Amino acid sequence: MKSTRRSAILESGVITVAGPLIVFSIYLLFAGHNQPGGGFSGGLVAGVLISLVWAAGGTAAVRRVVPLRATLLMGTGLVVAALTGFASLLPGLVFLESGYVEVSLPVFGDVKVVSALFFDIGVYLVVVGMALGLVKALGEEGKPMEAEQ
Amino acid sequence: MIPLLVLHVAVAAALALFHRRLGRWAFVLGAIGPAATLLWALSIAGDVIAGSPEIDSFSWVPSLGLEIGFRIDSYALLFLLVIAGAGLPIFLYSHRYFSASRRATIFAATMLVFAGSMTGLVAADHLLVLFVFWELTTISSYLLIGYKDEEASARSAALHAALVTGAGGLAMLGGMVLLAGEAGTYVISELIANPPAATAAVNAGWALVLIGAVTKSAQFPFHAWLPGAMAAPTPASAFLHSATMVKAGIFLVGKVGVAAAGSADWWQPAVLILGGITMVIGGWRALRQHDLKLLLAYGTVSQLGFIFLLMGSGIPELVFGGVALLLSHALFKATLFMVVGAIDHETGTRDLRRLSGLRSSMPRLFWVAVATGLSMAAVPLTIGFAAKEAAFVALLDENVWWVAAAAAASTLTVAYTGRFLIGAFGTHHPDREPAHGSALSVRNTLLSAPGSLALISVAVGLIPTALFPLVDSATEAVTGISKAGKLVVWPGWVAALAWSLASLSIGLVLAWRSDLMSRAGDRVAVVARRLPDAENVYRRSIPALLRFADSSSSLLQSGSLPAYLAIILIVAVVGPTVAVLAEGPTLLVPENGSLLEWMLGILIVGFAVSLAFVRRRFAVVILLGGVGYGMAGVYSVFGGPDLTLTQLLVETLVITLFAFVLRHLPATFARPATARLPRLAVALAVGAFVFGAGLVVNAARQPSAVAASYLEQSVPEAAGGNVVNVILVDFRAFDTFGEITVLVAAVLGAAGLVVPVIRNARSRA
Numbered sequence: 001m002k003s004t005r006r007s008a009i010l011e012s013g014v015i016t017v018a019g020p021l022i023v024f025s026i027y028l029l030f031a032g033h034n035q036p037g038g039g040f041s042g043g044l045v046a047g048v049l050i051s052l053v054w055a056a057g058g059t060a061a062v063r064r065v066v067p068l069r070a071t072l073l074m075g076t077g078l079v080v081a082a083l084t085g086f087a088s089l090l091p092g093l094v095f096l097e098s099g100y101v102e103v104s105l106p107v108f109g110d111v112k113v114v115s116a117l118f119f120d121i122g123v124y125l126v127v128v129g130m131a132l133g134l135v136k137a138l139g140e141e142g143k144p145m146e147a148e149q
Numbered sequence: 150m151i152p153l154l155v156l157h158v159a160v161a162a163a164l165a166l167f168h169r170r171l172g173r174w175a176f177v178l179g180a181i182g183p184a185a186t187l188l189w190a191l192s193i194a195g196d197v198i199a200g201s202p203e204i205d206s207f208s209w210v211p212s213l214g215l216e217i218g219f220r221i222d223s224y225a226l227l228f229l230l231v232i233a234g235a236g237l238p239i240f241l242y243s244h245r246y247f248s249a250s251r252r253a254t255i256f257a258a259t260m261l262v263f264a265g266s267m268t269g270l271v272a273a274d275h276l277l278v279l280f281v282f283w284e285l286t287t288i289s290s291y292l293l294i295g296y297k298d299e300e301a302s303a304r305s306a307a308l309h310a311a312l313v314t315g316a317g318g319l320a321m322l323g324g325m326v327l328l329a330g331e332a333g334t335y336v337i338s339e340l341i342a343n344p345p346a347a348t349a350a351v352n353a354g355w356a357l358v359l360i361g362a363v364t365k366s367a368q369f370p371f372h373a374w375l376p377g378a379m380a381a382p383t384p385a386s387a388f389l390h391s392a393t394m395v396k397a398g399i400f401l402v403g404k405v406g407v408a409a410a411g412s413a414d415w416w417q418p419a420v421l422i423l424g425g426i427t428m429v430i431g432g433w434r435a436l437r438q439h440d441l442k443l444l445l446a447y448g449t450v451s452q453l454g455f456i457f458l459l460m461g462s463g464i465p466e467l468v469f470g471g472v473a474l475l476l477s478h479a480l481f482k483a484t485l486f487m488v489v490g491a492i493d494h495e496t497g498t499r500d501l502r503r504l505s506g507l508r509s510s511m512p513r514l515f516w517v518a519v520a521t522g523l524s525m526a527a528v529p530l531t532i533g534f535a536a537k538e539a540a541f542v543a544l545l546d547e548n549v550w551w552v553a554a555a556a557a558a559s560t561l562t563v564a565y566t567g568r569f570l571i572g573a574f575g576t577h578h579p580d581r582e583p584a585h586g587s588a589l590s591v592r593n594t595l596l597s598a599p600g601s602l603a604l605i606s607v608a609v610g611l612i613p614t615a616l617f618p619l620v621d622s623a624t625e626a627v628t629g630i631s632k633a634g635k636l637v638v639w640p641g642w643v644a645a646l647a648w649s650l651a652s653l654s655i656g657l658v659l660a661w662r663s664d665l666m667s668r669a670g671d672r673v674a675v676v677a678r679r680l681p682d683a684e685n686v687y688r689r690s691i692p693a694l695l696r697f698a699d700s701s702s703s704l705l706q707s708g709s710l711p712a713y714l715a716i717i718l719i720v721a722v723v724g725p726t727v728a729v730l731a732e733g734p735t736l737l738v739p740e741n742g743s744l745l746e747w748m749l750g751i752l753i754v755g756f757a758v759s760l761a762f763v764r765r766r767f768a769v770v771i772l773l774g775g776v777g778y779g780m781a782g783v784y785s786v787f788g789g790p791d792l793t794l795t796q797l798l799v800e801t802l803v804i805t806l807f808a809f810v811l812r813h814l815p816a817t818f819a820r821p822a823t824a825r826l827p828r829l830a831v832a833l834a835v836g837a838f839v840f841g842a843g844l845v846v847n848a849a850r851q852p853s854a855v856a857a858s859y860l861e862q863s864v865p866e867a868a869g870g871n872v873v874n875v876i877l878v879d880f881r882a883f884d885t886f887g888e889i890t891v892l893v894a895a896v897l898g899a900a901g902l903v904v905p906v907i908r909n910a911r912s913r914a
Contacts, residue, residue, distance in 0.1 A: 028794075034870035036790035038877060044798035051805035070900075074893045081886055096882040100868040112868050116878035119885075123878070126889040130896045131802060137900040138809035140908070 007056070014056040021049045029124050030117070039120035043127025050131050054139050062139070066132055073129030081122030084115060150205040150219040150272050153189060157182045157265025164258040172249035175257035176240050182261045183236030186268055190229040197226045198622045206274070220274035220338055223622035227472065228271035228400055230619075235392035235483040235602070236264050242487050242598035243384040246494055256296055260385065263289035267393045271400055276325040276335045280318070283365070283397065287314045290394050293385040294378045303380040309687060310374040313364050314394075317371070321361025321401075327354030337404065341627075344408035355413045358405065359420070362461070366398025366453050369427040373683035376434075376446040383490030386442065390449055391482035399453065399475065402461035403468060407628050410463030417462055424458025425554050427451070432561030436659075437670055441489045441499045441573055445482065448525070448565055451558055452478050459540055464547065469624040469634035470540030476616060477532040480606040481521040485569070487599035488518045492573060494595060501572030508574040513596055514589060515574045517603045524606050526566040526656065527559060527649065530638065532606055534649070535613035539634040541645035552645070556652040563656020568663060613638060711821075715831055722838040729845055737848035745786055753779035761832075764817045770807040774800055791873040 025045035032038030054062050085096040093099060098116035105111055160182055164175045171178065193203050202225075206218040221229065240260070247253040266285035273279040288311070295307030329335045331345035331354065345351045362368075367375035375395065379386055389395070402409075402420060409416045431451030438444040456478065459471030491514055492507065493499045508515045524533035537559065544552045589596040609616050613636040625631040640646055659666050707713075742750070756775040763769050777800035784792040821828070859872055859880060869875035877885050 032871060032874045033868075033878075036794055036871065038791070038871070038874040040877070041791070041794045041798055044795070044802060048798060048801050048805070051802060055805070071897070074896065078890060078893060081889060085882070085886065096879070096886065098867050098879045114868050116867065116869070116875070116882070119878045119882060123885065123889055126893060130892055133896045133900050134806055135809070137903050138806060140904065
């Protein structure tokens with residue numbers, strides 16, 4: 001099923017949905033604590049977007065859109081999650097126990113910032129890294145864009 | 150205690166670190182370990198013998214009650230004195246025995262680690278601490294026995310010892326866990342004070358502990374590893390196989406003997422029979438050896454059997470005799486091993502058929518050997534005699550047959566002692582060129598180390614009452630009875646003396662007429678060849694074990710994916726089904742669902758059934774996706790938005806990833822190689838099982854207190870309205886952390902597997 005043809009419909013379709021998907025992905029990440037969502041589903045949305053980019057433009061397109069190494073994303077995610085856990089120790093809480101502060105932000109009004117959010121960001125990064133890593137590893141052979149250039 | 154162990158490790162590490170510079174002096178430095186133990190043991194000896202044990206413990210994990218506990222009562226003190234008292238001269242002896250080499254230094258470090266482990270073992274008051282030190286002695290003794298690792302025989306002897314004692318150690322661990330579970334404590338002193346009542350578990354526990362002790366102390370039928378271990382350099386044999394390693398099993402049965410005999414009625418006969426058989430077999434085989442070291446090794450097996458049955462019996466009078474014998478045995482056996490080492494070192498052989506005239510060329514060594522040899526043969530005025538008399542008196546009170554057996558073993562002991570002394574130092578074969586040794590100077594530790602032990606042996610032989618407080622209070626520490634026996638130079642005309650003198654005189658005759666003995670021995674050997682020999686049993690059991698491993702793994706690991714799947718699925722179906730049917734299941738049949746639920750159900754089933762009829766891979770993936778999306782619908786109907794969302798996203802991603810993989814595979818499935826019907830049967834069974842499980846599991850469901858508390862605490866504790874997310878990132882965040890770590894590892898693994906395959910395929914294309 002090696003395809004070397006570009007599909008205009010697919011490409012413009014992906015470009016069209018990319019923006020909303022990114023917004024949706026980040027929305028899920030931040031809304032997760034009180035609404036359905038969370039770092040895992042947010043990361044999956046981004047992962048689906050990455051696989052769409054691959055479908056439209058192959059590995060080369062994925063490399064251009066996300067110019068990061070998958071291992072860097074996953075490693076950063078793990079470090080962020082771990083640091084969140086250790087940060088809980090400072091005020092005398094248990095590892096990974098969450099605390100929160102209320103802040104007033106210009107647009108959003110009064111917001112409770114929960115430390116667990118940072119943990120969720122770690123999860124998010126790991127999941128995005130996973131999707132990126134798998135797409136790159138499994139999608140290596142087909143390079144439709146390069147084949148045309 | 151703990152500083153002492155740290156000292157052992159620190160000095161051993163220093164030896165290993167500076168092995169280039171130290172050479173043979175490593176052994177002198179290493180002697181710091183046993184010297185410190187000895188000084189410390191002597192410094193606390195007064196208090197401990199008076200009855201106040203030295204307790205030292207370090208709380209490791211307080212919340213689990215895990216303590217590294219040490220308790221030195223006078224029983225442990227006795228062993229400490231034996232370990233350090235034998236260890237110190239042996240270290241100094243090694244200084245002259247080894248020629249300078251890097252490996253000798255490492256050997257010194259290993260021996261020090263061994264000495265430290267042994268010290269910790271006898272002082273431990275926690276079953277698991279004891280086990281750890283027990284295994285440390287196994288590992289370090291493996292390294293010591295296998296020192297000459299260029300020789301296959303040394304390697305296999307080391308492996309033999311490690312396998313037997315290691316397997317015994319594992320059995321012992323199982324026994325300890327059983328016993329501690331029944332007794333409710335891992336603290337040895339508490340366990341012994343209140344032994345658990347005899348249940349099946351307790352009986353099994355004692356049996357397993359006994360196996361550990363039997364293997365470690367080279368008792369029948371596991372005695373063959375000890376003579377094999379003579380492949381070790383002689384200092385190691387002197388240390389491990391006279392005073393320490395083999396005494397660990399005896400230490401254990403002595404320690405738990407009273408408690409075990411009290412709660413398991415088979416314990417006493419078992420110990421007596423095993424020890425008795427070992428004692429006679431060892432004595433007999435010692436008589437048949439030509440290698441002086443092997444002769445001593447079988448003699449050790451015999452003596453260990455005697456001490457084992459005395460100490461393990463749990464009868465105070467016998468234990469008293471056992472403790473006394475243990476002391477005298479350590480004194481004479483360590484000395485004699487060192488004597489053999491000195492002979493070997495000077496003449497280059499240990500074969501008594503080649504040695505001749507050493508009495509005149511090595512006179513000082515000769516007198517050292519005679520002084521301790523007489524003690525081994527239990528000739529009056531030696532400590533060996535005083536100890537054996539104590540044992541005989543006690544045995545006579547129990548059962549005359551036990552004395553007869555012990556006297557038979559003693560007769561053999563006298564005979565092999567004669568064989569040893571005459572063989573090593575006598576003048577024979579005047580026609581052949583014998584191996585001559587050179588006289589050793591007193592300043593040479595090859596002579597002075599065994600010589601000093603021999604002096605102690607002679608001194609306590611003349612004044613055995615000097616040892617009485619130690620032996621008596623050690624006996625009291627494990628049996629609770631004081632003054633259970635006597636240590637005297639001359640017992641007076643009692644019945645036990647008759648047995649002693651009889652075995653002594655018959656033994657002397659046997660030693661005198663060694664030609665008769667060897668002819669009789671040849672005849673017995675013809676008969677004995679038909680009996681299984683422990684050595685051969687071991688030799689044959691190892692290939693048999695490997696063959697069994699081969700055949701079982703080739704049976705279980707056929708390499709066929711359908712076979713694996715079938716086995717896994719069938720086990721998964723049959724196991725729980727049998728369990729549930731045995732219990733008598735309650736089913737929860739759901740009420741008639743809504744129209745939406747019916748539609749989703751039909752959709753999912755439709756996708757699933759059509760899967761079985763599709764041959765194109767891509768269609769299969771799409772249909773599987775349909776099942777997944779249907780499930781997302783079900784979640785949504787039952788009010789799980791988070792699950793729905795995640796299911797939808799995962800399903801989407803999975804379909805995409807499948808598409809990636811499918812590019813590398815043929816478009817359609819190949820015709821299956823195996824018959825369809827069995828596959829269909831397995832599939833239907835799994836389907837029916839999952840359906841049934843759903844009904845059963847739902848009936849067993851109870852409202853969970855955890856769920857309620859999560860719901861209550863979500864907002865106040867974690868400031869989150871979405872309980873699912875709060876559970877993931879707060880309440881059970883540690884789990885999530887573990888999961889993302891696993892996810893990363895899985896991705897790295899998958900990428901590592903897939904990328905080379907694809908690259909390979911591309912480069913070939």
